[in-house]
Structures are given as structure tokens and as C-alpha cells.
Amino acid sequence: MSPIRTCIACRERAEQGSLIRLVRVGDRIVDATEPRLAGRGAYLHRDCFDLALARHAFRRTFGPGAVVEGLFSGGESHEVEASPAAR
Numbered sequence: 001m002s003p004i005r006t007c008i009a010c011r012e013r014a015e016q017g018s019l020i021r022l023v024r025v026g027d028r029i030v031d032a033t034e035p036r037l038a039g040r041g042a043y044l045h046r047d048c049f050d051l052a053l054a055r056h057a058f059r060r061t062f063g064p065g066a067v068v069e070g071l072f073s074g075g076e077s078h079e080v081e082a083s084p085a086a087r
């Protein structure tokens with residue numbers, strides 16, 4: 001019964017309830033799953049965070065200049081602009 005959404009990293013479809021909802025607020029990308037924040041949302045598997053960074057999925061989805069708050073990887077923040085594959 002849950003709506004189907006596409007993960008921005010792996011592009012696989014999944015039930016909305018199994019994905020994290022992300023929204024850009026100012027220059028930050030935050031977890032907007034609960035409470036459900038208004039705004040342009042995107043969906044991501046919790047396990048796909050690193051893949052999303054590697055594929056620049058956040059920048060592609062939300063545009064440049066945003067920072068992903070450390071919700072997934074031990075509290076680190078990630079500059080979306082940075083390229084983890086740069087070296």
C-alpha cells in the first residue's frame with residue numbers, strides 16, 4: 001500500500017516506507033522522514049549513502065552548494081561538492 005519511490009543513488013524502486021526522505025533546507029540536506037518536512041523531497045536507501053556520494057546523487061538532485069548533515073555515517077558532514085573519487 002505504500003507508494004513506490006526511486007532511490008537517488010541506486011535508482012532502484014522501493015516502497016517509500018523503506019527509504020529515507022531527504023529535503024534541502026537552505027544549504028543543508030536533512031533527513032525529513034519524520035517529522036515529514038515540506039519541500040522538494042528525494043528518497044534514498046539508508047545503505048546507499050556512500051553510493052549517493054560516489055555518484056554525486058545529492059548534487060544532481062538538490063543542486064550544488066549543499067551539505068549533507070551527518071545522519072548516516074557516524075555524525076560526519078559531507079560536502080556535496082567534494083568528490084570522494086578525486087584521488
Ligand SMILES: [Zn+2]
Pocket residue numbers: 007008009010011012044045048
Ligand atoms: Zn538505493
